[in-house]
Amino acid sequence: MDTLLFSERSLWTMLHGVVLGGGSLMALAASLFSLCSMRAVATSGAAADQQARHLATLLVLTAVLLWLALLVGTYITFPPYRAAPPEGLTDLSAYPRALIRANPATAWLHSFAMETKEHVPWIAAMLATAVAAVCLRYRSQVLSDRPLNGMATAVVTICLLLVAYAGVLGVFVNKVAPLE
Amino acid sequence: MDPKYHEGARPNGAALAAFLAAGIGGFAMGLIVILSETGVFEAPVLYEPAGGVSGRTTLAVVVWLVAWAALHARWKAREVAHRGVATAALLLLLSGIALCTPPIWGLFS
Numbered sequence: 001m002d003t004l005l006f007s008e009r010s011l012w013t014m015l016h017g018v019v020l021g022g023g024s025l026m027a028l029a030a031s032l033f034s035l036c037s038m039r040a041v042a043t044s045g046a047a048a049d050q051q052a053r054h055l056a057t058l059l060v061l062t063a064v065l066l067w068l069a070l071l072v073g074t075y076i077t078f079p080p081y082r083a084a085p086p087e088g089l090t091d092l093s094a095y096p097r098a099l100i101r102a103n104p105a106t107a108w109l110h111s112f113a114m115e116t117k118e119h120v121p122w123i124a125a126m127l128a129t130a131v132a133a134v135c136l137r138y139r140s141q142v143l144s145d146r147p148l149n150g151m152a153t154a155v156v157t158i159c160l161l162l163v164a165y166a167g168v169l170g171v172f173v174n175k176v177a178p179l180e
Numbered sequence: 181m182d183p184k185y186h187e188g189a190r191p192n193g194a195a196l197a198a199f200l201a202a203g204i205g206g207f208a209m210g211l212i213v214i215l216s217e218t219g220v221f222e223a224p225v226l227y228e229p230a231g232g233v234s235g236r237t238t239l240a241v242v243v244w245l246v247a248w249a250a251l252h253a254r255w256k257a258r259e260v261a262h263r264g265v266a267t268a269a270l271l272l273l274l275s276g277i278a279l280c281t282p283p284i285w286g287l288f289s
Contacts, residue, residue, distance in 0.1 A: 070237075079229030083229075119210075123206040145189070151266055
């Protein structure tokens, strides 16, 4: 085969956005559903312990996916995105940041979208780690203790919104200036 | 059922320490970003190809972990009034998120 279907940079971008980012979004949605639905039926005993164990596993998975998405995004896909093109180059397609900034209609994708994406998802990862640690420590108490369940639900909701927000911004950037 | 009446229920201090530390970490991220954008403080670049974001995010993570460790050590065996701590965590978190948003940077520069 003469040409590869996907470049290495493109594969890393898909791993970052689709596998890790998308996976964490699904895991967050499942965690939120579990936190809300299990509290209604949770009592003490073996069944509640088992439910809580599944929830803790899901939240740990969520946190791991989010941290991996951040590390891949920041240290593998972001450097080629922000690379400066050589002086005088007219075809900027290999330099996404320069390409986006060259057009006033798309400049906001860097100045707003990418600047937001650089930092906000790290806050989401802190939140996911906190709620995973709480579920690991408290187990079924997270389902039966109303204030604790309320706080965990609020944290997972905020985390889900932040990751979804960053994901949508990432899709916009990648549609206009993909890392090929 | 209120957990306070469960036999063997753990005190809520460790949970509140985790949530408040996440709020502090979020606020630290926002503060570091706004200080960088206004030229007051620039975190060191830890990985040149990624630029300043490597230092800013690492510093915020360190603040988060230190805050978590300190709060956990103080509260892990205590029952803490959750309402005040939850409100503080939420306010810190929302402030941090706002400070990471470019339109807000214009208000400070």
